[in-house]
Amino acid sequence: MSKAEDFKQHLEQGYTFKGNSIILGTGILNHEPIPHAQVKIPLKTLNRHGLIAGATGTGKTKTLQVIAEQLSLNGVPSVLMDLKGDLSGIAQSGSMNPHIEKRAGLIGIDYQAIGLPVELMSISHEKGVKLKATVSEFGPVLISQIMELNDTQRGVIALVFRYCDTHHLPLLDLKDLKKVLQFVINEGKDEISKEFGAVSSATVNTIMRKIIELEQQGAENFFGEPSFDVQDFVRTVDGKGVVSIIRLTDIQNQPKLFSTFMLSLLSEIYETFPEQGDSDKPKLCLFIDEAHLVFSTASKDLIDKIEAIVKLIRSKGVGVFFCTQTPTDVPDNVLGQLGLKIQHSLRAFTAKDRKAITKTAENYPLSAFYKTDEVLTSMGIGEALVTVLNEKGIPTPLAHTLLRPPVSRMDILTESEIDSMVRSSSLVKKYNIEIDRESAFELLDQKISRAEAAAEASKNQSIPSAKSKGKPIQETSIIEELSKNTMVRQIGRSIFRELTRGILGSFSGSKRR
Structure with a gap:
């Protein structure tokens, strides 16, 4: 048996699941994709949370887009916190080209371009459903x-x-x-x-x-009425989960407002959703892009609260996924709770970068097919190291993966498309008042x-004593x-x-x- 065949069999054993799963891509060995050596994520374990990490320009956002698409196609709604403004294209279908056709063939999937049901939302001045909560x-x-x-x-x-x-x-x-x-x-x-x-x-x-x-960070736009009902996140249209995209491009320099909103959302979901335990698929998945903005300015108490929620919210059927540049952006106690890990390429320009790469490599399972620290710096765009939890909660083999292309548009919506979506939204009519x-x-x-007026009036009129009335005042x-x-x-x-x-x-x- 050749090494390529051995590698394919290795992945087939590690990534074959009884229940429904998402096909994420195909395995790569010695920088060559192995046809149909599929790397998958079982839907059942997506409430165990996850991490999508990698340097700028390595494809993190498109990976997030792919997972949200596949969740929607499997009837699972999701919430995407979009700080860069490049996720709105999920609402429109993608387009076929030779590159996508080749990649789909290597992975062994039937590529069908499709737009998915999307709800645009905002906690600031962006267009969309206005999300608010009372103090x-x-x-x-x-x-x-x-x-x-x-x-x-x-x-x-x-x-x-x-x-x-x-x-x-x-x-x-x-x-x-x-x-x-x-x-x-x-x-x-x-x-x-x-x-x-x-x-x-x-x-x-x-x-x-x-x-x-x-x-000063814009919180007055967030606190007030009507307060948002988190049950409106859990919707489907024609069997597809609604992708709620919260547009946050105008609050990148307002980390406290971002942290405030994220923590209140997680808290509200935890307090509102009933206990679900483990089921065939999650009830809702949340993706927090640019997650370092949450943790870089957070106090220890705030980080402790996020850690507590991440631990507890799994039983509600909710998965939380952090998308950031390096795993070290996420506190260790939070990182230790994450079941899915997708690591795009890292850059090693400084001694600090090299230390971060060494530390990152130590967090992944050992592989007999490649050295993790070397692969971390040599992957191309749209490639990643992947490990997930299988249906028994055991980490799958580490796989250098060629990721599938998004089925929706890999670009943003135009202003006229955004305006059209906002006009047709039933939630805009419900909340934007x-x-x-x-x-x-x-x-x-x-x-x-009234008290001041009463006090003033009492000075200008005699008040019968308690003794004369027979009653105490x-x-x-x-x-x-x-x-x-x-x-x-x-x-x-x-x-x-x-x-x-x-x-x-x-x-x-x-x-x-």
């Missing part, structure tokens, strides 16, 4: 971690959320949060001290500056004005007045009477409407 839905834990607050400052935020929860003050946007913080150290200072203890003005002022920093209903800001303003504080509000208001889909918060500090999924 109260976000919860005190995530708010504190995004702003990198210390223990004392976190205590104040927890106090604010507790106060608003029990006194029916909707915290919808950052304006509401700032108003309540001002109330805590000004008009409501005495009452807050009686109920919760004294609050330092210096602490509140520090938190206010942190909120302003968030606002302006809502500024009565919330904590307006309610506090009203009650403070009971002064009504601002907080007591606020608590008399007869209408228990909703925040998003959560009802205050039933309010519970999950382990991440956001509203419990079981209490959502």
